[in-house]
Each structure stands twice: as C-alpha cells, then as structure tokens.
Amino acid sequence: MSDAAGPVDPTSTEAWSRLTTIASDFAPDLRRWFADDPGRVGRLTFDAADLHVDLSKGLVDDDVLAALLALAEQVDVAGRRDAMFRGDHINVTEDRAVLHTALRLPADATLQVDGQDVVDDVHEVLDRVYAFAEQVRSGAWTGVTGERIRTVVNIGIGGSDLGPVMAYEALAAYRQDGLECRFISNIDPTDAATTLADLDPASTLFIVSSKTFGTLETLTNARLCKQWLLDGLGGQDAADAVAKHFVAVSTALDKVADFGIDPANAFGFWDWVGGRYSVDSAIGTSLVVAIGPEGFRDLLSGFHAMDEHFRTADLAENVPVLMGLLNVWYTNFLDAQTHAVLPYAQLLHRFPAYLQQLTMESNGKGVRWDGSPVTTDTGEVFWGEPGTNGQHAFYQLIHQGTRLIPADFIAFATPAYPLVDGAQDVHELFLANFFAQTRALAFGKTADEVRAEGTREEIVPARVFSGNRPTASIMAPALTPGVLGQLIALYEHITFTQGAVWGIDSFDQWGVELGKQLAQQISPAVGGDAEAAAQQDASTQALIDYYRRHRS
Numbered sequence: 225m226s227d228a229a230g231p232v233d234p235t236s237t238e239a240w241s242r243l244t245t246i247a248s249d250f251a252p253d254l255r256r257w258f259a260d261d262p263g264r265v266g267r268l269t270f271d272a273a274d275l276h277v278d279l280s281k282g283l284v285d286d287d288v289l290a291a292l293l294a295l296a297e298q299v300d301v302a303g304r305r306d307a308m309f310r311g312d313h314i315n316v317t318e319d320r321a322v323l324h325t326a327l328r329l330p331a332d333a334t335l336q337v338d339g340q341d342v343v344d345d346v347h348e349v350l351d352r353v354y355a356f357a358e359q360v361r362s363g364a365w366t367g368v369t370g371e372r373i374r375t376v377v378n379i380g381i382g383g384s385d386l387g388p389v390m391a392y393e394a395l396a397a398y399r400q401d402g403l404e405c406r407f408i409s410n411i412d413p414t415d416a417a418t419t420l421a422d423l424d425p426a427s428t429l430f431i432v433s434s435k436t437f438g439t440l441e442t443l444t445n446a447r448l449c450k451q452w453l454l455d456g457l458g459g460q461d462a463a464d465a466v467a468k469h470f471v472a473v474s475t476a477l478d479k480v481a482d483f484g485i486d487p488a489n490a491f492g493f494w495d496w497v498g499g500r501y502s503v504d505s506a507i508g509t510s511l512v513v514a515i516g517p518e519g520f521r522d523l524l525s526g527f528h529a530m531d532e533h534f535r536t537a538d539l540a541e542n543v544p545v546l547m548g549l550l551n552v553w554y555t556n557f558l559d560a561q562t563h564a565v566l567p568y569a570q571l572l573h574r575f576p577a578y579l580q581q582l583t584m585e586s587n588g589k590g591v592r593w594d595g596s597p598v599t600t601d602t603g604e605v606f607w608g609e610p611g612t613n614g615q616h617a618f619y620q621l622i623h624q625g626t627r628l629i630p631a632d633f634i635a636f637a638t639p640a641y642p643l644v645d646g647a648q649d650v651h652e653l654f655l656a657n658f659f660a661q662t663r664a665l666a667f668g669k670t671a672d673e674v675r676a677e678g679t680r681e682e683i684v685p686a687r688v689f690s691g692n693r694p695t696a697s698i699m700a701p702a703l704t705p706g707v708l709g710q711l712i713a714l715y716e717h718i719t720f721t722q723g724a725v726w727g728i729d730s731f732d733q734w735g736v737e738l739g740k741q742l743a744q745q746i747s748p749a750v751g752g753d754a755e756a757a758a759q760q761d762a763s764t765q766a767l768i769d770y771y772r773r774h775r776s
C-alpha cells in the first residue's frame with residue numbers, strides 16, 4: 225500500500241464482501257451467545273498496559289471478528305501504522321510526518337526523521353518546560369511586582385485547549401495546592417471576562433498556546449489579556465510586565481517574538497505534531513505546572529506504554545485495532561452513526577469533548593489521502609457525559625430508541641476522592657451503576673420478564689428492553705497520570721485504525737478553513753461596512769442587519 229498507488233479501497237476487498245454478507249442476515253443475540261459460549265468473555269477481554277478492556281458485550285462473533293481482522297490485513301493497517309511510527313510523511317495533504325508517538329519516547333531512544341534525531345529535540349524542550357514549571361511551582365518565578373504566581377491562564381483553542389483542560393480536570397487529585405490553572409479559548413469576550421474577573425494581575429501568568437500562532441481566537445484573547453494585565457498593573461513597563469507574565473508555546477517562534485514575548489520564554493514543538501495530538505508536547509505546559517514534572521513524566525510513560533502495545537501486539541490482541549475495527553463494523557455495516565463515550569468518573573467530564581476533536585477532526589473526511597472520494601461512510605459523531613448524569617438524561621434513547629449507539633463505558637477501581645454515606649461506600653454504588661448499564665444494554669428485558677413482574681398488558685411493550693445494544697467496558701486501577709496517558713493514546717490509535725481502513729488522511733483538517741476565511745471577510749460587514757455587507761448572501765445580510773439593529 226504505497227502512497228503513490230493510493231489507498232486500497234476497503235470496499236473492494238474480499239473481507240468487505242464477507243462482512244457485507246454476514247451483515248445481511250446478522251441477528252445478534254447476546255443472551256444466547258453468552259449462554260452457549262462460556263469462553264466468550266475470556267476470548268474478548270484484553271489487557272493493554274493498565275487498561276482492562278471487555279469487548280464481549282459488543283455485537284461481534286467469531287465470524288465477524290475474523291472478517292474484520294482480514295479487512296485490517298487487506299488494507300494494511302499494520303503497514304500504515306509502521307509508516308507512522310517511522311516518521312514517513314503519512315499526512316499527505318500537508319506533506320508531514322505524524323509523530324505524536326515520538327513525544328513520549330524515553331530519552332534514551334533515538335528516532336531519525338528527515339535527518340534529525342527528534343528524541344533529542346523533544347527532551348530538550350521537555351527539560352525547559354519542566355524547569356519553568358518548577359520555578360512557578362516553587363515560587364521562584366514571580367510577577368513583575370515580585371509576587372508569587374497563583375494562577376496560570378492558558379490561552380488556546382482546539383488542540384491547544386481541549387487536551388490541557390481535559391487533563392487538568394482529570395488529574396485534579398494531583399494538582400499543587402495554591403496554584404490554579406484556568407483556560408480561555410472562545411473568542412466570545414465573555415470567556416476572557418469571566419475567567420479574569422476575580423484574578424489579580426500581579427499573581428497571574430499567561431501561557432499563549434498556539435501551534436501556528438496565527439489563530440484569530442487565541443491572538444485576540446492574548447491581546448485582551450495583555451491589555452487587562454497592563455491596565456491592572458498600572459504604570460509597570462509593558463516589556464517588563466510581558467516578560468514576567470507571558471510565556472508562549474508554538475511551532476512559530478518568530479511570530480511569538482512579533483507578539484512581544486521573549487523567545488527565551490517560549491517553548492517550541494514541531495509541525496509533525498497535530499494540534500489534537502499535542503497535549504503531550506509543550507502544549508501541556510499548564511498541566512506540567514499543575515501536576516509537576518513527575519506527574520507529566522508518568523503521563524508520557526502511559527502514552528508510551530499504549531504506543532508500544534499498538535506497535536507490537538498481534539492485530540488479534542491489539543486493543544486499539546480491535547476497537548477501531550469494531551467501530552468500522554458498527555458504522556459501515558450496522559448503520560451506527562454516533563458513538564457515546566460514558567466515563568464513570570466525574571473527573572473525566574471533559575473527555576468526551578476532547579474526543580470530539582480527536583476523532584471528528586481526524587476522520588470527518590470525504591476524500592481519501594490521494595484526493596479520490598471515499599468509498600464508504602467515514603467518521604462517527606462522538607458525544608457523551610459522565611455517568612450517572614447521562615443515565616438521567618439521554619440513556620433512554622440508547623436503551624430503547626430506534627438507533628444503534630455503540631457506547632464505551634470507562635471506570636476505575638479506586639476513586640480519586642473516596643467518600644462514605646453512612647456505612648455505604650459511594651464509589652461502589654457508582655460502580656454498580658456502571659456494571660448495571662452495560663448489562664441492561666446487552667441483555668435487555670423480555671416481554672415475559674416484564675409480565676412476570678405483574679405489569680399491565682397494555683404497557684408491557686413500553687417496558688421491554690430489546691438488549692443487543694453494544695458496549696465496550698474499559699477499566700483501570702485508578703485515574704492516575706499514567707492511566708490517563710494510556711486512555712488518550714488508546715483513542716488516538718482507535719482513530720488511526722479507522723482512518724487507515726477508510727484510506728483517509730486523519731491528520732489534516734482542511735474542513736475548518738472555509739469558515740475561518742469567511743469570518744475574516746464578513747468581519748467588516750458586521751462592523752458596518754456597507755460595501756462588505758453587500759457582498760454577502762441575502763440571509764447573511766439580513767442576519768447582520770438584525771444584529772446591527774439590536775446591538776446595545
């Protein structure tokens with residue numbers, strides 16, 4: 225499967241035909257499959273690093289699995305994976321290597337890419353980030369008035385925000401007391417205003433995080449924050465204040481300097497790190513400040529452990545490959561359109577949002593990496609909320625609605641904050657819900673079972689649960705930095721596997737460009753430029769007109 229030859233069309237493979245045939249009269253019956261096959265759970269449960277993954281409640285039997293693995297062989301998922309790890313330019317439309325896996329290689333590894341040992345580069349920057357974070361954590365780094373830094377505000381959007389904020393929330397138990405991180409992402413001025421409202425400029429440090437350092441939202445927010453800082457400090461020399469209160473993370477260090485941030489206070493990364501794959505680069509600087517270099521090292525080791533599993537495990541035992549293939553089965557053969565991610569861990573409340581960028585910006589594509597149209601549906605709409613909140617909101621549809629919604633359930637044996645209600649361990653009650661939901665979804669409740677409870681016949685149908693609703697259960701001992709790294713890498717590689725099957729470039733994001741361009745073009749019209757307004761379509765003109773009549 226060479227890039228020159230273009231991707232293999234998955235629908236042209238023998239395995240795809242086999243899957244089509246299987247799907248045509250597929251009648252999943254998890255009750256029977258479990259009853260008839262005592263080995264099912266053992267065969268479909270896997271350990272990858274610290275993650276324990278049970279796929280037995282998925283809609284998959286041995287035939288389906290064999291055909292999916294054959295599909296992976298026939299489109300050469302392993303070859304594409306190896307090309308990624310090697311540093312080949314598999315991001316074809318941007319002619320770039322895709323090497324987020326190099327960000328978590330240990331310092332004694334080597335990886336030559338385009339004539340350069342990238343591991344040296346990675347660790348040189350990591351050491352600088354760690355030294356900076358230690359200074360902030362210890363109080364050695366002070367603001368321009370000599371005050372200790374109490375709040376670090378990360379300014380970034382997309383991958384320069386979602387990863388750090390998700391991990392900051394997830395690892396709340398590992399944060400240093402007395403040092404808070406906040407995050408500004410939206411260009412809605414309300415975001416900056418509410419985030420800064422109760423902060424003291426003298427003890428606030430900003431990290432401007434932007435791969436390109438050209439993103440409108442981030443640069444606008446950075447300017448707002450600079451103004452807020454200078455106004456609040458009153459009379460301090462601007463250059464001195466910026467030097468003590470602003471650092472930057474970017475691949476474009478020249479633009480950082482243009483913004484007025486000293487390159488000595490900037491941490492670089494490389495074009496081979498995609499934004500949505502960058503939380504483990506210097507983009508994670510706010511997180512390093514929060515959890516410390518030791519915590520961040522553990523996070524990186526977790527990523528690396530999952531990378532090694534993905535790189536070396538047989539496809540038949542390879543958890544990201546299996547989960548990616550199952551998603552292809554659900555999407556392309558069983559007509560699933562969305563995928564729920566349901567963490568039974570309050571601290572993972574931003575994980576679904578993080579996965580939305582990872583999966584949907586990666587695989588929401590209509591052309592393959594050679595420019596030809598895709599030959600089948602791609603992408604899945606990822607969404608979710610932490611359990612048990614979701615149970616009291618949208619689980620109704622997952623249990624009894626007409627759509628098939630594969631769902632990943634995530635839980636941890638040990639809670640971050642153990643609490644007891646009287647004699648009852650609340651975490652166990654929480655976990656009982658986690659176990660109950662996947663069981664209910666898999667095995668349902670028949671009409672006879674409903675009747676046996678004495679239910680009136682007219683409402684029996686409403687109380688039946690069909691079952692056979694697929695879930696994957698992911699468990700780990702605890703939500704540590706290492707386990708979080710494994711979890712993120714798991715989903716990165718699931719996303720990779722799906723993209724490889726579909727033959728798409730999962731590492732570009734041209735779909736976000738048109739809206740950005742138009743926003744620049746429409747901006748003068750919003751500000752009252754009649755000529756610019758006249759160039760807009762009738763609907764847009766009318767909406768802008770409404771805004772201009774109603775603004776205060």
Ligand SMILES: O=P(O)(O)OC[C@H]1O[C@](O)(CO)[C@@H](O)[C@@H]1O
Nearest residue numbers: 381382383384434435436439499
């Ligand atoms: O880090 P930057 O360059 O500011 O980009 C932010 C985000 O914008 C995008 O390029 C497009 O939304 C994302 O891929 C990226 O994470």
